[in-house]
Amino acid sequence: MQLSRAEISAMEKRYRAAFVNSLSGFKSANLIGTISTGGAHNLCMVSSVVHLGSDPALLAFMSRPHTVRRDTLENIHATGQFTINHVRDEFFEAAHQTAARYEAEDSEFDAAGLTPETGASLAAPYVAGSPVQIGLEHRQTIDIELNGCHMVIGEIIEVRLAAELVADDGSVDLGQAGSLVVSGLDHYHQTRSVARLSYAKPDLPVHRLSA
């Protein structure tokens, strides 16, 4: 089947959202934790966290247009801090629930039945039970004029995870961590390792390092 721009544009709005949200491929399932200047916790499901660089260690996520109240974005700009917490199967339904449009004074932790916990380096809350918890300082928000979205960039200042998840080469075993992936808007998946592959070089075919 081949679909043109005109056919995609003519799709019913929710159908198109489900379709186009599927096209990027599987996405990481993360909860972003923030705190307001008044001390209220906020939690928000995102599937757009992306690696930007390792030195300095930078992650980014996409925020929808700031034309309505966006607690996460406002808290990050007010406090300069946020956390990223991997979602695993024990609490993915609660994580998804945080996407509901709660009042500003309501904590999504309470509403979804999740527990905040605090690290050594920042006031923004982590999600208890998350296998990989990352604390970040806000570095920049880039406004994307094409559609009014915002790219929020943070530098990693703290990482909390079980030491046994980190392999000898520094890689983190996300399958062992139980980190989930999302497709489209609402479809959650577990993962099964296929293989690690060797570093790609022009004159040497890649080979499997482990299964």
Place this chain on the structure above:
Amino acid sequence: MQLSRAEISAMEKRYRAAFVNSLSGFKSANLIGTISTGGAHNLCMVSSVVHLGSDPALLAFMSRPHTVRRDTLENIHATGQFTINHVRDEFFEAAHQTAARYEAEDSEFDAAGLTPETGASLAAPYVAGSPVQIGLEHRQTIDIELNGCHMVIGEIIEVRLAAELVADDGSVDLGQAGSLVVSGLDHYHQTRSVARLSYAKPDLPVHRLSA
């Protein structure tokens, strides 16, 4: 275990790259196809494709700093086109091989043993056998001054996939498609569906739509 910014900064370079590349969570495995103004095909593995919006349908990916030759970036800027192709297990080793640093005149298709195919709307090549093939027109490149990376944004002008992958609500069954995910720099995974969840509302707990 809790790691500070100073401890991450003090890591050996390759160890830190493997560690920080793991922290975003699982990533989509995609091949970006481009063509040079001289007609040479180029193919490049990326794990940073992200959904930006559905109307217009925008996807973006991150490119490393343009301080050395970057065929993909140069071709996109010269021709205004690129393709995104989901990677599945039949050819993930060939896909990984495209990350090797080939000469500009060499086609990664030939080097990796992959076959280009052409769609109706653009000259940039798709990857034969990829279950989800997306053709895009370049809209904007945003330079990220924090570390010299570039965010490349394209608008979807063509999508090629099997009709049976698209559900009644528009979502694409990426598990059925066989689209793979990557963790870190080199670890490939298949997925297994856990559940689709209902749309989150404040006063109604989410429930499973299907397994």
